[in-house]
Amino acid sequence: MDKPLVSVILPTHNRAESVAKAMESVWWQSYNNMELIIVNDGSTDTTGKIISKLSQENSKITIVNNKNNLGIVASLNKGISVAGGKYIARLDDDDIWCDDEKIEKQVIFLEKNPEYCLTGGGVIAIDRHGKEIARYLLPEKDEDIRNAILINNVFAHTTVVFRKDTFQKVGGYDGQFIFVEDWDLWLKMGSIGKFYNFQEFFVSYLDQEYDNPYHYRNYKIRRNVGLNIKLRKKYKDGYAHYSKAILFCWISYFYSFIIFRKELWPVIFQIRKLIFGSPPYKYLHNNESFKNEK
Incomplete structure (x- = not known):
C-alpha cells in the first residue's frame, strides 16, 4: 500500500519546557510519511528558538509564525491550510504520543474504510511530574459514538486523525465555539462520514487540572x-x-x-x-x- 502523507498540526504558545518532547514523539512513529507543522502562536519565551533549532535538523518540519497570539482556532486553521497531507493528525505542545504505531493504525483503518472520516483513541492522563493519574477509553463504534456525542465530547483531540478533504468540506474549526472547537468539528464531520475510536491508548496527556x-x-x-x-x-x-x-x-x-x-x-x-x-x-x-x- 502506498503510504499517504499525514500532516501533524502542533500549535504552541510559551511551552518551552515541553514542546521538544511533543515534537520528538512524532518521529517515534513507525509511520514515516509525515510532515510536522508547528504553529508558533506569538510565543514570548524561548519556544521559538527551540522549534527553530529542531526544524533545522529535520526537513519535514515547517514552522508557521503568528506575530501576535491569535488563539487555538486561528492557529489550527492556519496550520491545516498549509498542510499537504491527505490526513490530519493533532498533537498539543504538552502531550506525547505513547503508541509508536498510532498513526499507522489510523491510516490503515481510514484507507480500508473510506466511509469513515474521523478516528481517535484512548488517553493516559499524567501529572506535571509524569506520574500516571488515569487511563480512559471512549466509545468505539459509530453507532455508540453518535448515541453519546451530543451529551459528551467523545473524542480526545490529540488522538485524532481525520481526512483533510472532510475538514475542508465542513469549513474547519469555528471561532465562535472557542473552548469546544474540536467538539463542533466532530459534529460537523459526522454529517459526512462515520466515526471510530480505537480501544487502545494513543497519547500521554498532561492533566493541567490535577493539582486542583x-x-x-x-x-x-x-x-x-x-x-x-x-x-x-x-x-x-x-x-x-x-x-x-x-x-x-x-x-x-x-x-x-x-x-x-x-x-x-x-x-x-x-x-x-x-x-x-x-x-x-x-x-x-x-x-x-x-x-x-x-
Missing part, C-alpha cells in the same frame, strides 16, 4: 455553559438525545456550585446513571475524587 481538579473544572463548566447549550442546539436535529444533552449541561452547571460535591459524588453518580445511563468513558483511575467526571 474541582476549582478549575468548576470554572470551565461555568465558563462554557452558554457555548455548550449553543453547540447542542446547533446539532439537535442531527444527533440523538438533545433533551438529555441540555439537561446534562444544566445539571453539570448547578452541580459545580455544590460545596461538598466530593462527599456527595457516589449519590450523584447513581442519579446520573439513572437519568443518562453509564458514562461513555471506560476509566482506570488512581484518583477517586474525579473518577467518571469528565
Whole structure:
C-alpha cells in the first residue's frame, strides 16, 4: 500500500519546557510519511528558538509564525491550510504520543474504510511530574459514538486523525465555539462520514487540572455553559438525545456550585446513571475524587 502523507498540526504558545518532547514523539512513529507543522502562536519565551533549532535538523518540519497570539482556532486553521497531507493528525505542545504505531493504525483503518472520516483513541492522563493519574477509553463504534456525542465530547483531540478533504468540506474549526472547537468539528464531520475510536491508548496527556481538579473544572463548566447549550442546539436535529444533552449541561452547571460535591459524588453518580445511563468513558483511575467526571 502506498503510504499517504499525514500532516501533524502542533500549535504552541510559551511551552518551552515541553514542546521538544511533543515534537520528538512524532518521529517515534513507525509511520514515516509525515510532515510536522508547528504553529508558533506569538510565543514570548524561548519556544521559538527551540522549534527553530529542531526544524533545522529535520526537513519535514515547517514552522508557521503568528506575530501576535491569535488563539487555538486561528492557529489550527492556519496550520491545516498549509498542510499537504491527505490526513490530519493533532498533537498539543504538552502531550506525547505513547503508541509508536498510532498513526499507522489510523491510516490503515481510514484507507480500508473510506466511509469513515474521523478516528481517535484512548488517553493516559499524567501529572506535571509524569506520574500516571488515569487511563480512559471512549466509545468505539459509530453507532455508540453518535448515541453519546451530543451529551459528551467523545473524542480526545490529540488522538485524532481525520481526512483533510472532510475538514475542508465542513469549513474547519469555528471561532465562535472557542473552548469546544474540536467538539463542533466532530459534529460537523459526522454529517459526512462515520466515526471510530480505537480501544487502545494513543497519547500521554498532561492533566493541567490535577493539582486542583474541582476549582478549575468548576470554572470551565461555568465558563462554557452558554457555548455548550449553543453547540447542542446547533446539532439537535442531527444527533440523538438533545433533551438529555441540555439537561446534562444544566445539571453539570448547578452541580459545580455544590460545596461538598466530593462527599456527595457516589449519590450523584447513581442519579446520573439513572437519568443518562453509564458514562461513555471506560476509566482506570488512581484518583477517586474525579473518577467518571469528565
